[in-house]
Amino acid sequence: MLNFCGKSAVITGGASGIGLAFAHRFGREGCRLLIADIESDALDRAVAVLRAAGIDAHGYVTDVAKSDSVRALSAHATSLFGNVHLLFNNAGVSITGPTWAMSEDDWRWVWSVNVWGVVNCIRSFLPAMLAHGEDAHVINTGSLASFNGNGDHAPYCSSKAAVLGLSQSLYSEMKAMMTKIGVSIVCPGMVDTRIHQSWRNRPDGDNAWSDREFADMTVMAGSEAFQARGIDPAAIAESTIDAVRDDRFYVFTGETWPGFMSATLQRTMQGLNPMVMTWGEDRRPDALKELPPWINVSEMV
Numbered sequence: 001m002l003n004f005c006g007k008s009a010v011i012t013g014g015a016s017g018i019g020l021a022f023a024h025r026f027g028r029e030g031c032r033l034l035i036a037d038i039e040s041d042a043l044d045r046a047v048a049v050l051r052a053a054g055i056d057a058h059g060y061v062t063d064v065a066k067s068d069s070v071r072a073l074s075a076h077a078t079s080l081f082g083n084v085h086l087l088f089n090n091a092g093v094s095i096t097g098p099t100w101a102m103s104e105d106d107w108r109w110v111w112s113v114n115v116w117g118v119v120n121c122i123r124s125f126l127p128a129m130l131a132h133g134e135d136a137h138v139i140n141t142g143s144l145a146s147f148n149g150n151g152d153h154a155p156y157c158s159s160k161a162a163v164l165g166l167s168q169s170l171y172s173e174m175k176a177m178m179t180k181i182g183v184s185i186v187c188p189g190m191v192d193t194r195i196h197q198s199w200r201n202r203p204d205g206d207n208a209w210s211d212r213e214f215a216d217m218t219v220m221a222g223s224e225a226f227q228a229r230g231i232d233p234a235a236i237a238e239s240t241i242d243a244v245r246d247d248r249f250y251v252f253t254g255e256t257w258p259g260f261m262s263a264t265l266q267r268t269m270q271g272l273n274p275m276v277m278t279w280g281e282d283r284r285p286d287a288l289k290e291l292p293p294w295i296n297v298s299e300m301v
């Protein structure tokens with residue numbers, strides 16, 4: 001897709017972080033935007049900022065984990081724009097802790113947003129995108145964690161691996177059917193967002209494992225500092241718009257991802273055991289010096 005002016009875009013998780021960066025970047029190219037988010041206050045603020053920048057932006061409170069909420073989002077997009085050309089499946093949450101310590105609700109929550117959120121959006125939007133036959137693109141937010149699961153981060157990493165497989169399948173389907181719909185997966189490392197505070201949007205009544213991110217103020221402070229060293233979301237948005245223009249599937253950002261991917265894939269091709277990377281340990285100052293030299297702690301997950 002070479003020309004974005006006048007195209008319509010739906011962005012889930014669009015009120016902050018990577019989603020809001022997508023909104024600013026594609027909005028500056030002339031896209032009409034519908035940003036969806038579960039946080040109504042943040043959504044209102046984001047829409048106001050976008051409109052103040054001269055961008056045609058609208059907001060719609062959406063819980064991507066619920067299919068009826070996503071269907072309502074799709075109907076609203078149709079009422080606003082008619083045809084949807086860009087679908088950003090970006091909403092995501094995270095929780096850290098031992099794989100075996102997570103409650104069923106922990107696992108269900110992360111997968112319902114990160115995986116079922118993508119599935120719900122594809123099922124709700126793609127039929128109409130196929131029917132209108134115009135140039136279109138689906139952009140799914142994955143992670144470097146899609147390729148190598150980190151210890152203490154199993155629900156998130158496994159969900160992002162699922163998004164990778166889903167995206168690859170959809171790419172093959174769109175190409176084999178000779179459609180005008182491209183597919184990309186965005187695979188950043190650590191990003192300067194609030195995803196480490198995902199607990200703020202936990203469903204009421206969840207039986208949640210006592211996540212260190214909010215149960216321990218010392219860990220919270222360390223996590224805040226660690227997350228803040230991540231990539232600027234604006235850089236991810238810039239890489240993404242280039243990839244959509246070029247119809248590229250993989251979207252990587254930063255300087256260290258080639259080393260990460262090379263190490264990961266070479267070990268796989270040689271039948272070697274995976275790299276040992278543990279989220280909790282990686283945040284300890286005395287553990288950082290033990291990391292391979294090609295790993296930048298600001299881009300690890």
